[in-house]
Amino acid sequence: MVDHSNDPYVQRILDLAADRSLFEKSPDQLLSLRKSLFRDLLSFLSTHSSHYRTMFERLRVDPKSADLQEDLPKVILSADTLRGEAWKSLVIDGVEQGGLVFSSSGTTQKEPVRIYRSPTDLEVMTRANTNLFEFVYGDVLKDGVALFMAAPELKDRLNFVAFVDMCLNRERIELIYGMKLLKGEGAPWSRLVQDRSKIVKFFKSRKEPKLFFTAPAGVFLVCKNFEEMSPLKRQLGRLIAGAPPVALRKQGVVVTGGGSKGIVEVPEYGALVKMASKHFLAQDREGARVPAPFMDVYGCTETLTAILSRFGSHGGLPHPLQHVFLVDPRTYKPLKESDGEGVLGFLDLHNTSFLGAFYPGDIFRSHESNLFYGQEFSFVRRLQASEGWSLQRACGGALEELMSRGT
Amino acid sequence: MEFWTGPQIRALVGKDLTIDSVQKALAFGIDDQEKSIGDDAGRRLLVLDDLGRRWRQFLDSGQSEALIERLSSESGYCDRMVRMDLEFISALLNAQAIQQALSSSLPGGLQSLGGFVKVGDEELYRCRPAGPVLTIGSGNSVLPVLISATTALATGNFTLVRPSASNREAIFQVFSMLEKIGDEETPLGSAARRMSNSCIVFYEQAGGDLLRFLMEKARIGVVNFWGADPALSEVSKSVSLNMNHPRLSLLGPLAGYAVVDRDADFEEAATSLAEAIIYYDQQLCSSPTEACFIGDLEQAKQFAGNVGKKLEEMTPEFPIVKPEYEIHLLQSARNLLKANGSELSLPSDWGPEWTLAVSEEKSNLDATVNSLPDFLLHARRRFLEIVAVKDGSDVLEKIRGLPDRAPFRGVLRVQTVGLAATRERFEALASLLCRSGAYRIIPLKEMHLRSPVEPFDGRHLARDFVDIIYIRHQAGGASGS
Numbered sequence: 001m002v003d004h005s006n007d008p009y010v011q012r013i014l015d016l017a018a019d020r021s022l023f024e025k026s027p028d029q030l031l032s033l034r035k036s037l038f039r040d041l042l043s044f045l046s047t048h049s050s051h052y053r054t055m056f057e058r059l060r061v062d063p064k065s066a067d068l069q070e071d072l073p074k075v076i077l078s079a080d081t082l083r084g085e086a087w088k089s090l091v092i093d094g095v096e097q098g099g100l101v102f103s104s105s106g107t108t109q110k111e112p113v114r115i116y117r118s119p120t121d122l123e124v125m126t127r128a129n130t131n132l133f134e135f136v137y138g139d140v141l142k143d144g145v146a147l148f149m150a151a152p153e154l155k156d157r158l159n160f161v162a163f164v165d166m167c168l169n170r171e172r173i174e175l176i177y178g179m180k181l182l183k184g185e186g187a188p189w190s191r192l193v194q195d196r197s198k199i200v201k202f203f204k205s206r207k208e209p210k211l212f213f214t215a216p217a218g219v220f221l222v223c224k225n226f227e228e229m230s231p232l233k234r235q236l237g238r239l240i241a242g243a244p245p246v247a248l249r250k251q252g253v254v255v256t257g258g259g260s261k262g263i264v265e266v267p268e269y270g271a272l273v274k275m276a277s278k279h280f281l282a283q284d285r286e287g288a289r290v291p292a293p294f295m296d297v298y299g300c301t302e303t304l305t306a307i308l309s310r311f312g313s314h315g316g317l318p319h320p321l322q323h324v325f326l327v328d329p330r331t332y333k334p335l336k337e338s339d340g341e342g343v344l345g346f347l348d349l350h351n352t353s354f355l356g357a358f359y360p361g362d363i364f365r366s367h368e369s370n371l372f373y374g375q376e377f378s379f380v381r382r383l384q385a386s387e388g389w390s391l392q393r394a395c396g397g398a399l400e401e402l403m404s405r406g407t
Numbered sequence: 408m409e410f411w412t413g414p415q416i417r418a419l420v421g422k423d424l425t426i427d428s429v430q431k432a433l434a435f436g437i438d439d440q441e442k443s444i445g446d447d448a449g450r451r452l453l454v455l456d457d458l459g460r461r462w463r464q465f466l467d468s469g470q471s472e473a474l475i476e477r478l479s480s481e482s483g484y485c486d487r488m489v490r491m492d493l494e495f496i497s498a499l500l501n502a503q504a505i506q507q508a509l510s511s512s513l514p515g516g517l518q519s520l521g522g523f524v525k526v527g528d529e530e531l532y533r534c535r536p537a538g539p540v541l542t543i544g545s546g547n548s549v550l551p552v553l554i555s556a557t558t559a560l561a562t563g564n565f566t567l568v569r570p571s572a573s574n575r576e577a578i579f580q581v582f583s584m585l586e587k588i589g590d591e592e593t594p595l596g597s598a599a600r601r602m603s604n605s606c607i608v609f610y611e612q613a614g615g616d617l618l619r620f621l622m623e624k625a626r627i628g629v630v631n632f633w634g635a636d637p638a639l640s641e642v643s644k645s646v647s648l649n650m651n652h653p654r655l656s657l658l659g660p661l662a663g664y665a666v667v668d669r670d671a672d673f674e675e676a677a678t679s680l681a682e683a684i685i686y687y688d689q690q691l692c693s694s695p696t697e698a699c700f701i702g703d704l705e706q707a708k709q710f711a712g713n714v715g716k717k718l719e720e721m722t723p724e725f726p727i728v729k730p731e732y733e734i735h736l737l738q739s740a741r742n743l744l745k746a747n748g749s750e751l752s753l754p755s756d757w758g759p760e761w762t763l764a765v766s767e768e769k770s771n772l773d774a775t776v777n778s779l780p781d782f783l784l785h786a787r788r789r790f791l792e793i794v795a796v797k798d799g800s801d802v803l804e805k806i807r808g809l810p811d812r813a814p815f816r817g818v819l820r821v822q823t824v825g826l827a828a829t830r831e832r833f834e835a836l837a838s839l840l841c842r843s844g845a846y847r848i849i850p851l852k853e854m855h856l857r858s859p860v861e862p863f864d865g866r867h868l869a870r871d872f873v874d875i876i877y878i879r880h881q882a883g884g885a886s887g888s
Contacts, residue, residue, distance in 0.1 A: 055746045075746075078739035081778040111780070329731055331757040332738040343735065361735060383731050 004096055005120045009044040010352045013037075013321075014120065017127035017350055022320040023135045027374025030320045031068075037321065037349045038068045045355055049092040052355065068323060068347075073334060076345050076357040079302045083111040090354040091116055099353075102159040104301045113301045115159070116353060121304065124350045126166040128305045132319045133167060135372075136295055136308040139251060139285075141171040147202035149214035151181040151192055159301050160257055164213055173211070176202050204242040209251035212280070212292075215258040219276050220266045222246070226279045245279045248292050252282035257297035257306075269296070273311050298379055302358045304348040307377055314369065315376030323347040324377060326366055327359075338368045338375050343383070408617065409575070409610045411582050413589070413603030424609050426620045432607060433539060433626060436565030439605060440536050443563050448509075448520040450598045451561055452502040454588060457595060459500030461584050466493060474576060481573040482547035485726045488687065492548050493577060499553060505561050507859040512867035513562075514875060520562060529880035534873040537628045537654060538564030541621050543642060545634035548687065549577040551658070555631045555868065560602060562872045564629075568608045569618060575610045582608045613638060622646050627653040629872055635660035635817050656871035658692075658864055661822030662784070662815060663854055664806050664845065665695035665791070668828035668836065669702030673710055676827035679852035680791075681717030683825060684761065685725045686855050688788040692864075693823035693847070693854050696784060696815065697770065698793040699802045704767045707795035708750055711763045715752035718761045718789070727760055727789060734759040736782045737790070740775050747771040749792070761789040768801075770794050776814040783816060799839045806843035821845040822864060825854035 004010055016022065016037075022030065042063035045052040056063060061071045082090075087101070096118035104113040117125065134140055146168050148161070155165040168175045178199045182191040202210065214222075226244040229237060237243060248254070254276065256269075267275065277291035284290050298316055299306035305319040318324040326335045326342030335342050344364040348356040361383045369376040410424040412432070419435055420428035465471055471493065478489045498504065510516040515524030515532040523531040540559040544552025552570050556578075559566040570578035585606075588599035611617050622630060622645035630653045632642045639657065646655055665683065667676050683695050700707040729737070737759050741751055744764045749771045752763040764771065772792050776782050796802060806821045824845045828836055837848045846865045849856075862868075 058748050059745055074742060077742055078735055078779065080736070080781060081739060081743070083780065086778055330734060330759060332734075333757055359735065359739065361732075383735050 004048060004092065004094070004352065007044065007048075007352075009040050010120055012040070013124055013350055013352055014127070016321060017124040018131070020131050020134075023131065023372050025320065025372060027372065030372065031374075034321065034323045034347075034349060035068045038072070038323070038347065039063055039066050041349055041351075041355070042066050044352070045092060048094070051089065052092070069334060072323070072325075072345075072347055072357060073327070073332065075355060076347070076359060079113055079300065079358045079360045082113040082115055082302055082358070084114065087114050087116050087354070092353060095353050096120055100156055100162065102162065102301050103157050115301055117159075117162075117304070118353045120352055121350070122162075122166065124352070125163055125304050126170055128319050128321065128350055129163050130167045130170060132305060132308055132317070136310050136314075136317060137253060138310075141167070141173060143173065143207065144209040144211060144251075145174040145176065145202060145205045145207040146211035146213060147176050147178050147199065149178045149194075149218045151179045151188075152177045153181045154188060157188070159303070160297065160299050160306075163299070163306070168211075174205075174207065178202070178214075200241045203246055206249075208249035209253065209282075210248040211253055211255060212246070212248060213255045213257070216256045216269065216272055216296075217258075217266050219254060219256060219272060219280075223272075223275050223279050224265075245281050246292075248280060248282040250283040250287060251285060253293045253295055254280055255295045255297060257299065269294075269311065298377075300360045302356070302360060303346065304350045304356055309376070309378070314371060315367070315378045316364075317369075317371060317373050317376060318346070319348075319350070320372060321349040323349065324373075324375075326364055326377075329363070335366075338366060341365045341380060344377070409579070410607060411579055411586075411609075412607040413586070413600060413605070415604040416607060424607070424617065426617060429607075429617060429621070429625070433565075436539055436605065436607075437626065440538055440563065440565045443601070443605070444535055445521060446563065446601075448517060448561065448563065449502075449506075450594075451563070451602060452505050454585070454595060454599045454602050455500045455505060455557060455561065456502035457588055457599075458581070458584055459497040461587070462493075462500065462581060463497040465580075465584070466490070466497075474580060478549075478574070478577055481576075483728070484547060484688065487725050491686070492550065495550055496553060496581065499550060499557060504859040505557065508558070509561060509869055511860040512862075512869035513873065514870075519875075520873075523876075523878060531878040531880075533876040533878070534562065535876055536562055536564040537872055537874045539567060539625075539627050540564045540629045540631060540872055541567045541569070541625075541627050541653075542631040543569045543618070543634075544574065544578070545571045545632075545638055547571070547573045547690065549574045549581075551633040552578060553581065554863075555633070555656075556606075556608075558869050559629075559631070559872050560605060562869055564605070564872055566606050567621065567627075568606065570608065570610060572610075572612070578608060579610075582606065613641070619645060622653075623648045625649070626651050629654045629656055631656040631658075631871065633658045654871065656868070658868075660818055661692035661820060661846075661864065662696040662809065662818045663689075663691070663693045663823040663825060664809065664821045665698035665825045665851055665854070666802050666827070666836065666840070667698065667700050667702075667710060667793075667851070668826075668832050669700075669706060670829050670832055671827040673713055676851055677710060677713035678717050679825070679827060679850075679854075680714050681721055683851065683854045684714075684718065684789050684791055685721050688727060689790070690785070690788070691855060693825075695791060695825060695854065696787070696818075697772070697805070697809065698791055699805055700765075700793050700795045701798060701802065702795060704765070704795045707765050707793055711750070711752045711765045711793050714791075714793075715761075715763055718763075719754060722754070722760050729759050729788065733786050733788070736779055736786050737762065740779055740782045740790075743775040743778055744771050744792075747774050762791075764790075764792040766792055766794050768794065768796060770805075770812075770814075772814045773812055780813075783814065784818070787814075799836050802836070803839055803843050806840065806845060823847040823849065823854055825849060825851035827851040 046063050059074045099118040150161045154161045176198050179192045180195045273294045280292035282292040294311040296309045297306045305322050307316040307318045309316040324346045345359045363380040364377045366377050408424050416432045419431045475489045479486050519534040523533045526532050542555040556568045585603045630646045749764040749766045
């Protein structure tokens with residue numbers, strides 16, 4: 001078995017993932033770094049995998065001279081190609097063992113997307129996401145307590161749960177899981193129930209800052225629950241559970257991720273934040289009372305690092321080593337302008353086990369930014385699989401035409 | 408429920424077609440079908456011919472534009488394609504064509520519908536309607552369901568027609584014209600009235616109570632269905648529950664296969680293949696879903712380049728709008744095909760309108776669909792992989808193996824082989840490919856065209872709709888066995 005973890009390329013990625021100074025570089029400097037890392041990554045993959053070596057040859061991509069803008073569109077694929085056990089054929093030869101296989105929730109009735117993260121990839125994921133999170137959060141993560149509306153059993157299966165768990169553990173922030181996974185059959189997401197005692201523990205905690213990780217639907221349900229309480233129930237709630245409102249204390253923040261989870265009444269994000277401002281309170285660095293800040297995480301099984309935004313401050317920012325771009329939804333040619341709308345593609349240069357270049361299947365909007373990435377991204381919608389098209393090929397017959405011959 | 412029928416049945420069923428009212432209609436229809444046996448079949452053909460003529464006028468008058476627009480939005484076919492589909496209706500209703508079809512289909516020919524026809528010294532045949540016939544249409548083209556309906560009516564059956572969601576408007580439009588002919592006090596008008604009283608056209612969604620009743624319980628003689636799974640299995644299952652045990656007349660799902668020989672006229676073959684790719688966006692059972700080029704890889708690439716040029720020329724005339732998820736799959740499939748060694752020919756701006764992949768000896772589509780399981784036939788519109796092979800035996804193997812491959816899931820077998828070759832090579836290859844299981848081997852440029860005498864998927868459709876009565880006279884007849 002080859003130990004790739006000592007490979008100079010892997011070591012460099014490990015170092016870069018921990019490098020906070022990346023966030024101080026200019027967009028051009030970062031693009032230049034990504035361009036050079038792209039070549040290094042292709043060379044690394046080519047050296048350690050016959051699959052990639054053959055693939056690059058067939059695509060006429062020379063790792064030594066590969067161009068990020070020109071050659072990335074040739075090698076990027078839909079995340080649908082990761083369904084089932086496909087990841088096994090994508091990892092490099094002798095991939096570092098002992099990692100985790102993350103899986104999508106499987107709510108779409110299709111085979112879930114699955115991806116392997118080696119121990120090195122997990123370490124890189126923790127370092128890089130922590131740095132990005134701290135940049136967007138505006139401070140270093142330390143102390144405090146976090147409530148995560150997920151079940152601990154999911155940290156070995158779901159990418160986002162794993163990343164939050166690892167980051168917070170690394171920074172020694174107490175992590176409380178607000179949900180339980182019931183035993184039984186069926187998909188895990190259908191067996192999740194609230195763990196009220198854990199939620200109350202978080203509400204009553206005197207630690208600070210308090211970080212609340214949930215889906216937008218979770219924020220909505222908490223707000224709705226508070227709004228429907230009678231005055232007496234509210235008072236009792238304050239007495240027993242310490243809420244409403246939820247006091248996130250100094251530097252507290254709500255971090256959302258995921259979608260509406262099928263709850264149709266969830267308002268659009270701005271309206272949700274406004275709704276939540278009455279029920280989630282925080283204090284700024286100086287201790288002044290403020291509506292709780294909101295951060296949003298865009299991530300999916302195939303993304304190693306997330307795209308993070310802070311409501312009212314900036315849109316989605318990728319990690320400096322994640323090359324994010326939009327393509328024309330018809331031709332899949334990269335958009336030339338910084339401002340535009342298209343299908344999101346990314347290459348996460350942090351991956352050391354396979355080529356992490358995918359189209360997750362989402363439409364995004366981008367605009368120029370003064371921040372380190374030079375661009376900010378916002379989620380617009382998921383690509384829709386049209387209903388009914390599969391019925392088209394059912395006509396079974398050929399045309400009937402009077403042909404003079406053959407009679 | 409939306410339905411159309413003749414005046415006598417309308418008076419029986421009232422405003423709603425329900426399980427109760429359809430039973431009244433069936434009782435009437437069965438009785439009427441019996442009474443009509445022996446009627447002049449030629450008269451029915453003349454009515455259909457007149458219907459075709461009026462349909463032609465309707466198309467030429469420009470009144471069909473709104474209908475074409477709606478059918479286009481329902482089916483995803485461009486206006487030009489829908490118009491082409493509707494234009495074929497007149498040819499389909501042509502009396503001479505139907506006569507030819509029945510003559511070659513029925514034992515004893517068309518005459519056997521009107522009386523006994525001698526087939527041996529003392530032996531006679533007579534064809535009588537096996538109906539009532541229930542024909543269930545699916546898909547986008549109006550033609551399959553209309554072929555069945557026309558054949559069932561021409562053979563004197565009481566006929567219930569259930570078109571598909573996307574073609575129903577055209578089917579209703581055609582039959583409403585039958586009513587107009589019936590309004591006229593002429594011999595033809597009288598025959599048209601009779602015919603419209605032999606027919607109910609209705610639309611109910613799949614799984615509806617009436618459709619279920621007709622398949623599972625009603626006194627139906629034949630259930631005819633064009634289409635693929637899951638509907639195919641549902642129809643078979645439902646009909647098997649019917650204690651009247653109707654005859655099942657199933658058609659599809661099949662696929663087409665294109666074969667281009669190294670000595671073929673490349674220019675003509677390229678045009679023919681481009682047309683076969685564009686027509687009906689390859690959604691017909693005769694449409695090419697894969698191609699073999701018998702020759703070397705470089706020749707195959709050159710040929711694909713020619714096809715690409717034709718496709719580029721034809722696309723503005725036959726535009727196609729693909730849904731975003733289909734494009735998403737296609738663009739990744741293109742990358743996968745290239746990564747697996749295929750050479751691609753694409754529109755100059757990389758648009759999703761058409762894609763040709765050239766592969767050497769073996770298909771790369773299997774690996775592509777393995778990675779992208781949704782990239783199945785319905786998502787591969789105007790997409791063709793051309794595999795360069797050494798000789799005809801490679802083609803034979805490929806055609807035989809096609810139904811077992813993941814990219815062709817749901818296809819039972821190859822229906823049509825479209826062959827481009829010199830006359831001598833055509834004969835030799837056709838003779839070899841007869842062993843492939845394909846039902847039709849025809850020139851590449853005619854893949855989508857049918858002759859009236861052609862069987863449907865290995866059998867004559869008209870025979871599904873009749874019972875053959877046999878008489879043997881005693882004197883000089885066959886000895887007992």
